[in-house]
Amino acid sequence: MFVRGLKRKCFDGEEDIEGTLAGIKAIPSYNLQRQSLLDMSLVKLQLCHMLVEPNLCRSVLIANTVRQIQEEMTQDGTWQMINTQSTGQASLDRLVSTDILCRSSKEQAEGKHVPGYGTFNKDFEGDQGQDSSETMSTASSVQAPRNLQSNVWEMENPQENKGNFQKSLDQIFETLENKSPNSVEDLFSEVDNSYYDLDTMLTGMMSNTKMGHCDGLETFSSPTNTASNSNCKSDLNELDHIVEILVES
Amino acid sequence: ADIISTVEFNYSGDLLATGDKGGRVVIFQREQESKCRPLSRGEYNVYSTFQSHEPEFDYLKSLEIEEKINKIRWLPQQNAAHFLLSTNDKTIKLWKISERDKRAEGYNLKDEDGRLRDPVRIKELRVPTLKPMDLMVEASPRRIFANAHTYHINSISVNSDYATYLSADDLRINLWHLEITNRSFNIVDIKPANMEELTEVITAAEFHPQQCNVFVYSSSKGTIRLCDMRSSALCDQHSKFFEEPEDPSSRSFFSEIISSISDVKFSHNGRYMMTRDYLSVKVWDLNMENRPVETYQVHEYLRSKLCSLYENDCIFDKFECCWNGLDSTIMTGSYNNFFRMFDRNTRRDTTLEASRESSKSRAILKPRKVCTGGKRKKDEISVDSLDFNKKILHTAWHPTENFIAVAATNNLYLFQDKVN
Numbered sequence: 209m210f211v212r213g214l215k216r217k218c219f220d221g222e223e224d225i226e227g228t229l230a231g232i233k234a235i236p237s238y239n240l241q242r243q244s245l246l247d248m249s250l251v252k253l254q255l256c257h258m259l260v261e262p263n264l265c266r267s268v269l270i271a272n273t274v275r276q277i278q279e280e281m282t283q284d285g286t287w288q289m290i291n292t293q294s295t296g297q298a299s300l301d302r303l304v305s306t307d308i309l310c311r312s313s314k315e316q317a318e319g320k321h322v323p324g325y326g327t328f329n330k331d332f333e334g335d336q337g338q339d340s341s342e343t344m345s346t347a348s349s350v351q352a353p354r355n356l357q358s359n360v361w362e363m364e365n366p367q368e369n370k371g372n373f374q375k376s377l378d379q380i381f382e383t384l385e386n387k388s389p390n391s392v393e394d395l396f397s398e399v400d401n402s403y404y405d406l407d408t409m410l411t412g413m414m415s416n417t418k419m420g421h422c423d424g425l426e427t428f429s430s431p432t433n434t435a436s437n438s439n440c441k442s443d444l445n446e447l448d449h450i451v452e453i454l455v456e457s
Numbered sequence: 458a459d460i461i462s463t464v465e466f467n468y469s470g471d472l473l474a475t476g477d478k479g480g481r482v483v484i485f486q487r488e489q490e491s492k493c494r495p496l497s498r499g500e501y502n503v504y505s506t507f508q509s510h511e512p513e514f515d516y517l518k519s520l521e522i523e524e525k526i527n528k529i530r531w532l533p534q535q536n537a538a539h540f541l542l543s544t545n546d547k548t549i550k551l552w553k554i555s556e557r558d559k560r561a562e563g564y565n566l567k568d569e570d571g572r573l574r575d576p577v578r579i580k581e582l583r584v585p586t587l588k589p590m591d592l593m594v595e596a597s598p599r600r601i602f603a604n605a606h607t608y609h610i611n612s613i614s615v616n617s618d619y620a621t622y623l624s625a626d627d628l629r630i631n632l633w634h635l636e637i638t639n640r641s642f643n644i645v646d647i648k649p650a651n652m653e654e655l656t657e658v659i660t661a662a663e664f665h666p667q668q669c670n671v672f673v674y675s676s677s678k679g680t681i682r683l684c685d686m687r688s689s690a691l692c693d694q695h696s697k698f699f700e701e702p703e704d705p706s707s708r709s710f711f712s713e714i715i716s717s718i719s720d721v722k723f724s725h726n727g728r729y730m731m732t733r734d735y736l737s738v739k740v741w742d743l744n745m746e747n748r749p750v751e752t753y754q755v756h757e758y759l760r761s762k763l764c765s766l767y768e769n770d771c772i773f774d775k776f777e778c779c780w781n782g783l784d785s786t787i788m789t790g791s792y793n794n795f796f797r798m799f800d801r802n803t804r805r806d807t808t809l810e811a812s813r814e815s816s817k818s819r820a821i822l823k824p825r826k827v828c829t830g831g832k833r834k835k836d837e838i839s840v841d842s843l844d845f846n847k848k849i850l851h852t853a854w855h856p857t858e859n860f861i862a863v864a865a866t867n868n869l870y871l872f873q874d875k876v877n
Contacts, residue, residue: 261523265717266770266773272656273711
C-alpha cells in the first residue's frame with residue numbers, strides 16, 4: 209500500500225505486548241519508532257516550506273506532535289543518554305544539524321540532536337524534581353532567546369568564507385531580539401515562503417565528505433550567495449523557525 | 458482542476474451548487490415534475506456554470522493564492538434571483554444568479570443587430586416590446602469581500618438575520634454585512650502575540666440556525682467554543698466550551714491529530730451540533746459541554762493504520778458531515794469512495810459506495826462492509842485494499858427530502874430514497 213523506506217510498524221502495537229521479555233524488546237523498538245516518527249515529522253515540516261502556501265493547521269499539528277515526542281523523550285531521559293557534549297558550539301552548527309535532521313537519517317539525527325538540545329538538557333538537569341512539561345517548556349522558552357543572543361556573539365569569530373551567511377544570520381537574530389510583532393509573525397508566516405532549494409542543499413551536503421564546521425557552512429553559503437538578501441533571510445528564517453520549535457520545547 | 462471541493466443545496470433544495478479546485482461553480486436545478494415524464498422528477502440538470510475565482514498572485518509574499526472554492530453558502534431566496542456566497546482562501550464573493558427569458562425588441566435608436574440607426578432616418582417612434590427568448594441564466598458578482606483574511610478561509614456561514622455572515626480563517630473570524638464590502642468586524646482572534654506559541658487553529662465555524670447572536674467554532678485540538686455576540690464585541694471568551702475528556706487508554710502520538718475537528722454543523726432544529734474528527738462523528742447537545750451525547754465510529758479500522766496515514770498525509774484529510782432534514786440521520790464520507798449514514802433513532806449504520814460500477818441509473822445501492830480482521834467474507838473488502846486516494850470529503854443532504862449529493866473527487870453522485 210505505501211512504499212517507503214521507513215519502518216512500518218505503528219506505535220499502537222505496543223499495547224498488545226505482554227511479559228517482561230517482550231516488554232524489554234519493545235523498548236528499543238519503541239524508541240526507534242518514536243525517533244523515526246520524529247524524523248518524519250521534521251521532514252514534513254521542512255517540506256512545508258517548499259510548498260506554495262502550506263496548510264497552517266497541518267503545520268501546527270505536526271509541530272505539536274514533534275513537541276510531544278520531544279517532551280516524552282526528555283521525560284524518558286533519552287536526551288541525557290544521547291547527550292555527548294553540551295559545551296557551547298556555534299549555533300551555526302546547530303542550524304547545520306537541524307538540516308541533517310531533516311534528511312531523516314536516523315543515525316545523524318540521533319547524533320546531531322545533541323548540540324541542538326544541549327541547552328535544553330541543562331534546564332532539565334536543573335529541574336530534576338519537576339516532571340511537568342509545562343515547567344520545562346517555560347524554562348526552555350526563556351532559555352531560547354538567551355541562547356540565540358549568545359549565539360550571535362559566538363558567531364562573531366571571523367571566518368572568511370562565512371561572510372554573507374554571517375551577516376544575514378545576524379540580521380535575523382537582531383530581528384528576533386527586537387521581537388517586533390511583524391518579524392515574529394514572519395517567522396511563522398514565512399514558513400510559507402521558500403526559495404530555499406532543499407535539493408541543492410542536500411546535494412551540497414552529501415558531496416562533502418567531512419562534515420566539519422567550515423564545510424557545512426560552505427555548502428550553506430553556496431545557495432545563499434546566489435540568492436538575494438531577502439531570500440537568504442527567508443531561508444534562514446525557516447531554519448530558525450525549526451530551531452525555535454525544537455529549542456523552545 | 459475538476460476536483461469538487463464543496464457541495465451545497467439551497468434552502469428549498471431545488472438548486473445544488475458545487476465548487477471545484479479550478480474556481481468554477483456549477484449549479485444544478487431540479488427538474489420539475491411533469492406529466493409526460495413522471496420519472497424525471499428528481500433529476501438535477503446543469504443550470505448555470507461560471508468562473509467564480511481566478512488564481513491570484515500575492516506579490517508581497519510571492520505566493521500564489523489558489524482559486525479553489527473552499528465553501529459555498531446560499532442565501533435564502535427573497536426575489537426571483539438566487540444569491541450565493543463563494544469563497545477561496547482569501548476572498549468571498551456574492552453572486553447573483555438570475556434568469557432571463559425575455560428580451561426587448563423594437564428599439565428606436567438601434568437595429569435588431571445592434572447597429573446604431575441614423576437619427577435622420579427615424580421617422581416615427583415606437584415602444585419596444587418584450588419577446589420571449591431561450592432561457593439564459595446569468596451569474597454576476599454583486600459584492601467582493603476581500604483583504605480581510607491573512608490566513609486561509611475555511612468557513613463561511615450566513616446568519617439567520619439574512620443580513621450578516623461570518624468568515625473564518627485559521628486564526629480569526631470576521632463578521633460581515635452583506636451590503637458592505639470595505640469593512641468587517643473581527644469577532645474572534647486566537648492569534649498569539651508570539652507566533653511561536655501557536656498550538657491551536659480554528660478549523661470550522663457556523664452560525665446558529667435560529668439565534669442570530671450565537672455561533673460556534675471548532676479547533677484543531679478537538680474543542681468547540683460557543684460564543685454569544687451580545688456578551689462582548691470580541692468573542693475571545695467563549696460562552697460554552699465543549700470538549701470530551703481524552704480516553705487515556707487510547708492515547709498515542711496521533712491522538713491530537715485525530716481529535717482535530719474538520720467540520721461542525723448545527724442540527725436544523727438548533728438543539729444539537731455535530732462534529733467530525735478523523736475517525737468519528739459526534740453529536741453534542743448544546744446544553745451539555747462535558748461530552749457528546751452520541752458518538753459514531755466512521756472507520757475505526759483505521760486506528761491501527763494511523764502511522765501510515767500520517768506518513769502519506771491522509772490523516773490530515775478534512776471530512777465534512779451533514780444532517781438530513783429531520784435531524785434523524787447523519788452522513789459523512791470515508792475512503793474508497795465509501796460514505797456512511799447513521800440513523801440516530803435505530804442506531805443502525807450503513808456504508809455505501811459512490812462509484813460508476815455500483816451506481817447504474819436507478820439501481821439500488823448495495824451496502825458495503827469493510828473486513829477488519831480474520832476471514833474476509835465474500836463481498837467484503839479488506840482494509841489493505843482500500844483506495845486512500847478515493848476519498849469522499851464533501852456530501853450534502855436535501856433540506857426536506859431524502860436526496861443526497863456525494864462528491865467523489867471529480868464526480869458528483871446524486872442518490873435518492875427508493876421511490877415506490
